[in-house]
Amino acid sequence: MRQIGIGKLTRNFLLGALLVSCGWTWAATAPVLDPSVGRVEDRLQLRTLLDQMEKAISNLDVEAAIKQMQPDAVVTWQNAEVSRGPEQIRAYYNRMLKGGAPIVKKFSTKATLGGPAVFYADSAVAYGTTIDTYELSDGLSFQLKAAWSTTVTKTDGQWKVAALHFSTNLFDNALLNSAERLIWIAGAAAFAAGLLLAWLGLRLTRKK
Incomplete structure (x- = not known):
């Protein structure tokens, strides 16, 4: 009985050591x-x-x-x-x-x-x-x-x-978000360019 108890204790100790070492590797x-x-x-x-x-x-x-x-x-x-x-x-x-x-x-x-x-x-x-x-x-x-x-x-x-x-995630990822930002930037740039062209057109019309 004593030998069996020691054997179980040894196995438990080895199992615990394995768990600790594995837990250290994968802790996070x-x-x-x-x-x-x-x-x-x-x-x-x-x-x-x-x-x-x-x-x-x-x-x-x-x-x-x-x-x-x-x-x-x-x-x-x-x-x-x-x-x-x-x-x-x-x-x-x-x-x-x-x-x-x-x-x-x-x-x-x-x-x-x-x-x-x-x-x-x-x-x-x-x-x-x-x-x-x-x-x-x-x-x-x-x-x-x-x-x-x-x-x-x-x-x-x-x-x-x-x-x-x-x-x-097809609907939420860094590439999609970057593409959306580029679309907004391109849209804002196009809007600003449109305003500038309209302003220049009005200036030219007034000069005539």
Whole structure:
């Protein structure tokens, strides 16, 4: 009985250490992991996986991201383009960030878990939000608040991303707000130009 008690104490201590270390890594971006929800070890592995994905994306390290994915993983990007498998994912990355005329100069993301992952045998669904910071090659900089979801599957004891989806609010985002401001500025400029032309027209008419 004493040996069993010590074994349980040791397991609880190790579990507590894992929870603390995981909580330290995800302190600002994930809810506290509740052991009562079950599958604690799998949940810890998923948090490590998502942490590695976040770092890879923020570091613009496409190869590190691909290592966390299944061979036929599907990614739906922020611009609604879909890539399947390593070659298409690399192609998207190179077009957007590399080459002679890249669209994006710098990019970083901060991901937050929305809640406990939902498990279905050897697959799970996780979700949350991101704050994405962009600097485009044309000089435009902005932040987008986005949502993400991912399906992960377990193969040979390892969790890998099978699908990853990003989306943003169609009706309230930084690009839309910038476009609206430009429309207002253009409208105000056109109105001012119209007033100036009308004034000049009246002046010319009076001189005649």
